[in-house]
Amino acid sequence: MYDIERFDENIRPILEAAKKDQEMIDYRLYGTPSLVHTLNELGMLPTRNFQTGIFDGAEKIGGEHMREKLVSRDSACFTCGVACGKVSSIRYGREAVVTEGPEYETIYALGSNCGISNIHSIAVSDYVCDKMGMDTMTTGNVIAFLMECHERSLLKDRLQDFKVRFRRVCEGSGDH
Ligand code: SF4
Numbered sequence: 414m415y416d417i418e419r420f421d422e423n424i425r426p427i428l429e430a431a432k433k434d435q436e437m438i439d440y441r442l443y444g445t446p447s448l449v450h451t452l453n454e455l456g457m458l459p460t461r462n463f464q465t466g467i468f469d470g471a472e473k474i475g476g477e478h479m480r481e482k483l484v485s486r487d488s489a490c491f492t493c494g495v496a497c498g499k500v501s502s503i504r505y506g507r508e509a510v511v512t513e514g515p516e517y518e519t520i521y522a523l524g525s526n527c528g529i530s531n532i533h534s535i536a537v538s539d540y541v542c543d544k545m546g547m548d549t550m551t552t553g554n555v556i557a558f559l560m561e562c563h564e565r566s567l568l569k570d571r572l573q574d575f576k577v578r579f580r581r582v583c584e585g586s587g588d589h
Pocket residue numbers: 488489490493494495496497498
């Protein structure tokens with residue numbers, strides 16, 4: 414950098430102001446999942462294969478609920494003072510595992526877009542996708558597409574037997 418001291422001098426007040434800004438504080442606390450509420454209020458949260466932008470289970474998959482139920486610590490990209498990243502502790506079968514995220518995009522794709530309002534189930538799906546090297550947005554959106562096809566009886570033969578339906582998983586099996 415041409416003048417690192419001057420850069421440092423100019424960036425400091427910006428960082429100090431950011432630390433006190435409520436939106437930045439919320440973003441640090443809840444990360445990208447904080448978008449769930451905002452987009453739901455705007456009618457823009459992808460829901461049931463993009464059939465609507467309002468999800469009645471949004472509160473249960475938003476940043477605040479996720480922080481309360483899953484997040485074990487924050488994480489940050491190199492030198493970033495915001496630290497919007499989240500690391501979650503989940504149960505995968507009988508194992509207790511630690512996973513990154515889930516981020517907003519994963520939450521909508523594997524969650525609201527599939528009609529699922531269980532943040533733990535979304536985090537487990539995220540973990541499985543990561544393990545298998547699958548992109549969570551693509552996976553969730555393909556499943557959501559299949560769910561709508563199933564509901565409209567558009568799937569043929571064995572595919573229709575899979576009974577992929579929009580629904581909330583694990584209801585009644587915990588308070589996630
Ligand atoms: S640099 Fe990384 S930790 Fe910082 S706000 Fe961006 S994504 Fe979040």
